[in-house]
């Protein structure tokens with residue numbers, strides 16, 4: 001579905017490379033979480049999958065990115081956007097209309113969606129993101145979190161096969177953050193939508209993603225199953241990644257020969273670990 005080969009990218013005017021020799025294959029229906037310290041290249045990776053790099057942000061681009069067989073350098077960004085829906089970190093720059101309704105139908109109308117279908121997709125997208133009550137509100141009266149949901153609804157309305165999101169819960173409280181991830185899971189499970197999401201909240205991400213990619217200095221440091229990757233907690237911490245305490249505790253206990261079970265990813269599993277360690 002997404003095939004990245006030896007991708008390196010340097011933004012125009014920058015000294016160093018934001019991405020260096022990245023190789024990655026993402027299959028249809030994958031749910032991939034991307035983590036890494038600030039400046040590791042996470043946003044640039046998201047931009048590269050959506051074609052924002054090198055079409056919007058220009059620079060030196062080496063290697064290739066193919067999305068559903070389309071080479072992103074050769075494909076027009078608006079054409080690519082029908083396959084890849086992107087939700088960026090800077091929500092303000094992504095929202096262009098006056099009201100929520102206009103924002104959600106803007107993209108649909110741009111792509112010449114028939115009228116009846118526009119109405120249907122609008123209602124569906126608002127419902128999925130839980131913002132039906134905001135339909136007629138002016139965007140400038142909304143909170144950051146509400147705007148984030150509008151940006152996601154506008155992308156969902158286009159029903160892309162791939163969704164890439166850059167810290168979609170950045171402005172959201174824990175409850176809304178979980179709702180967004182539950183929505184992503186629903187899209188992934190019910191419609192086979194491929195999800196690539198950059199997220200700082202590692203425990204939340206671990207609960208929903210099937211695979212974790214760790215970026216470091218523009219390259220891929222780890223790429224694998226969630227437990228396997230989080231098992232490298234000491235190395236992740238050295239990279240400046242905020243590894244959940246319970247994850248590193250498991251590693252410390254393992255190092256001391258006190259625990260040989262799986263890395264706990266939630267409270268229930270942490271409890272099981274504690275019981276095992278105490279022999280209860």
Ligand SMILES: Nc1ncnc2c1ncn2[C@@H]1O[C@H](COP(=O)(O)OP(=O)(O)OP(=O)(O)O)[C@@H](O)[C@H]1O
Pocket residue numbers: 011012014017018036037038039040041042043044045057
């Ligand atoms: N629009 C841009 N123009 C020039 N340089 C950029 C731009 N965006 C990012 N960079 C540079 O590219 C490198 C990688 O940045 P990127 O934003 O991809 O990292 P990140 O892991 O997403 O970081 P953060 O967690 O802080 O968002 C950094 O050195 C950054 O300064």
